[in-house]
Amino acid sequence: MGIDKLVPAPAWRWPLVMLLALWAVALLGHRDTAQGMLELWNKSESYAHCWVVPPIALWLAWRLRHQVAALTPQAAPWFLLPMLGAEVLWLLGALVGVNAAAQFALVAVLVLSVPLVMGWPVARALAFPLGFVFFCVPVGDFLTPSLMQATADFTIMAVRLSGVPVYREGLYFSIPSGNWSVVEACSGIRYLMASVMVGSLFAYMNYQSTRKRLIFAGVSILVPIVANWLRAYMIVMLGHLSGNRLAVGADHLLYGWVFFGMVIMALYWIGARWADPEPAWQAPPVAAAGPLPTSLSFLASAALGSLVIVSAAMAQQGLESGTDAAPVQLVLPDELGQGAWRRQAIAPALEWQPVIKNPVAQERAGYLGPDGASLGLIVGYFKGQSGTSKVVSGLNRLVKVEDPHWNLLESGKTVVQQASQPFEVLDHRITEADLSGTQPRLKVRAWRFYWIDGHWLADDVQGKLRGVWGRLNGRADDAAYVLIYAEDRGPETGAQMTRFLADVVPALSASWAGRGAALPASH
Numbered sequence: 001m002g003i004d005k006l007v008p009a010p011a012w013r014w015p016l017v018m019l020l021a022l023w024a025v026a027l028l029g030h031r032d033t034a035q036g037m038l039e040l041w042n043k044s045e046s047y048a049h050c051w052v053v054p055p056i057a058l059w060l061a062w063r064l065r066h067q068v069a070a071l072t073p074q075a076a077p078w079f080l081l082p083m084l085g086a087e088v089l090w091l092l093g094a095l096v097g098v099n100a101a102a103q104f105a106l107v108a109v110l111v112l113s114v115p116l117v118m119g120w121p122v123a124r125a126l127a128f129p130l131g132f133v134f135f136c137v138p139v140g141d142f143l144t145p146s147l148m149q150a151t152a153d154f155t156i157m158a159v160r161l162s163g164v165p166v167y168r169e170g171l172y173f174s175i176p177s178g179n180w181s182v183v184e185a186c187s188g189i190r191y192l193m194a195s196v197m198v199g200s201l202f203a204y205m206n207y208q209s210t211r212k213r214l215i216f217a218g219v220s221i222l223v224p225i226v227a228n229w230l231r232a233y234m235i236v237m238l239g240h241l242s243g244n245r246l247a248v249g250a251d252h253l254l255y256g257w258v259f260f261g262m263v264i265m266a267l268y269w270i271g272a273r274w275a276d277p278e279p280a281w282q283a284p285p286v287a288a289a290g291p292l293p294t295s296l297s298f299l300a301s302a303a304l305g306s307l308v309i310v311s312a313a314m315a316q317q318g319l320e321s322g323t324d325a326a327p328v329q330l331v332l333p334d335e336l337g338q339g340a341w342r343r344q345a346i347a348p349a350l351e352w353q354p355v356i357k358n359p360v361a362q363e364r365a366g367y368l369g370p371d372g373a374s375l376g377l378i379v380g381y382f383k384g385q386s387g388t389s390k391v392v393s394g395l396n397r398l399v400k401v402e403d404p405h406w407n408l409l410e411s412g413k414t415v416v417q418q419a420s421q422p423f424e425v426l427d428h429r430i431t432e433a434d435l436s437g438t439q440p441r442l443k444v445r446a447w448r449f450y451w452i453d454g455h456w457l458a459d460d461v462q463g464k465l466r467g468v469w470g471r472l473n474g475r476a477d478d479a480a481y482v483l484i485y486a487e488d489r490g491p492e493t494g495a496q497m498t499r500f501l502a503d504v505v506p507a508l509s510a511s512w513a514g515r516g517a518a519l520p521a522s523h
Contacts (some may be wrong), residue, residue: 014295015073018302019117025306026109029313030090033499036387040099040138047138049194056201060129066375067125074119075301083112083305087312094316096477098468100139107134109309128204135197138433140189141394147187147225154229155182161234168429170409177240184401188228191260195224202268206275216271227263231368234259274313282290319471328379330361333511337503341367347487352406352430355397356380356481358389373486373496378505382479385467391450391479392463398428398446398483407433414447414457416498418505424458425501427451429488445493446485447501451512453479456505478515480509 019503027034041050061068087109093101111130115123152171159175160166167174171182198222203213334343346366356362359380367375382391400409407430414427425447432441449458453470457463463479471477484500486493 005372011072012069015075015118015298018298019113020303021508022116022117022309023110026106026113026309028107029309030102030109033090033094033099033106036099037103037106037136037138044138046140046142046193050136050138053133053197057129057132060132060204061126064125064129065087067412071119071121073122074300075117075297076115076119077301079112079120080304080308081300083109083116083238084308086112087308091316092468094095095319096463097385097387097393099387100137100466101457103137104134104139108135113305116305117298118447120281122262129404132201132204135200140193142191142328143192144184144187146182147192147228150225151186151188151229152182153327155232155236158229158233159240162506164237164240170407170408172433175236177243179400179450180236180239181407186228186232188224188231191224191228192221193242193338195220195264199267202271206272208276208278212274213274219267219271223263223267224260227260230263230338231259235412237381253481294366299393319474328361328381328383330363330379332363332365332377333507334377334502336367336507341369341375341500341503344368346376352485354378354446354483355400357393357395359481360384360389367500369496369500371496373500374461375484375486375497375500378483378485379508381478382480383476385477385479390479391452392460396481398430398448403433407431409443414494416447418502422454423449423501423505426458442486444485445486445488445497446483447497448481448483451480451482451508454512456509476515478512480508480512 037050041047077302086105089110090102090105093099093103093105111133114130148171152168152173156166156168160493164175173180184214191370196217200217202220203216207213207216329460332343335341344366346364356378361381362379364376364378367377369375380391380396382389385391388395399406409431410428411426411428415422415424417423426449428448430444430446432443449456450463452463452466453475455466457466467477467479484497484504486497
């Protein structure tokens with residue numbers, strides 16, 4: 001290929017320069033968000049496929065170079081409106097540490113820069129490559145609990161239908177030959193994320209019909225989910241029938257990947273049988289030469305886009321600049337309810353330890369009630385929240401990943417009446433991870449809730465919205481993650497926790513009064 005084939009035509013040189021400059025401004029202005037995406041690509045096997053998305057998108061755009069080159073770029077300033085909306089989403093996500101929202105917004109800004117600088121016809125011709133770039137966003141972990149639950153449900157049902165007795169507790173189950181559990185690696189999220197990306201690419205490359213493309217994309221979502229269920233069942237049955245000589249240890253993962261690879265290969269082999277022939281491209285008729293767009297129009301669009309991006313970045317810095325950096329002194333009271341509850345050492349039976357990720361302060365205390373009730377209180381305090389330190393986060397867990405000592409049995413919402421007002425908590429039941437039946441197992445009941453922007457609540461979405469509202473109104477982002485817990489002895493435990501809640505919430509509210517108030521003006 002001659003060098004002249006790589007040099008863009010005169011009509012394209014200036015808009016390409018402006019587009020690259022606008023992309024540079026977006027990445028520099030949102031460098032923390034971009035860096036967070038790269039770190040997730042590196043750390044999480046579920047998102048390792050994201051590394052290949054940018055080169056594939058560039059290759060897809062290169063395949064369309066002849067169609068695109070036949071168009072004349074025309075700046076479209078009205079795309080500043082959706083870009084402004086994307087920047088608002090980025091700002092809100094950055095303020096409360098919603099990484100997925102901020103990262104999605106950054107990719108949207110990069111994509112919208114194309115029609116902004118080069119016009120809608122060019123963006124329409126590049127629609128799939130531009131849409132494919134959104135697979136860069138490392139999102140999908142929120143599906144993991146549901147996928148784990150579905151995998152456990154199917155596996156246990158299939159094992160029982162195979163004539164093997166099963167005793168189940170949450171995601172853990174026991175069969176005569178041994179104990180099993182459905183952990184995050186069994187959820188199938190890695191298979192699903194990779195299959196959706198590759199399936200969408202396969203459908204685009206092999207089908208011309210929109211209907212066929214949508215059907216295959218849907219199948220590429222369903223097949224890895226069902227394949228993961230069958231994989232989990234197969235591994236359990238292989239282990240059971242072989243006396244735990246097969247499908248255990250490293251073989252567990254090896255067999256799973258081999259089986260999944262065979263299923264996916266079969267899917268694409270079948271899908272290829274209905275592939276459409278790629279239509280031959282014909283050059284459009286050459287239109288009469290007209291005046292080329294002036295470089296000023298491209299410069300103006302890129303400059304306005306840069307202004308929107310820089311404004312959002314400055315707004316974020318301005319809202320965070322007044323955050324009080326003084327260290328937090330978190331002290332839990334020695335008495336609650338006018339002496340009804342007195343602080344005591346943590347009972348040995350309640351040494352269960354949840355994971356609260358990166359709070360600025362954390363404290364734990366045990367309390368003894370008037371009727372001999374022994375309860376625990378754990379508080380994680382957050383301020384200056386970020387993507388790695390935030391009160392509402394999937395990284396905050398009641399049970400560690402693959403914890404050998406504790407199982408999370410069930411979770412739900414409970415409404416407790418407090419001073420004639422409903423008080424909602426997330427209600428969890430946890431048990432020791434011994435399914436052998438050789439000794440009694442401790443069971444723990446835990447209530448979880450948040451203090452955000454001076455309000456008590458339990459819902460994660462409401463917590464994020466409350467945090468955003470407080471920041472937009474100039475208040476600090478102080479927040480707390482609160483757990484009260486006790487050994488689960490039946491209905492009496494709920495009554496004891498209700499009485500304890502009635503005393504601990506006013507005490508904490510009084511202790512934190514004034515925190516999260518309006519920030520001082522920054523100079």
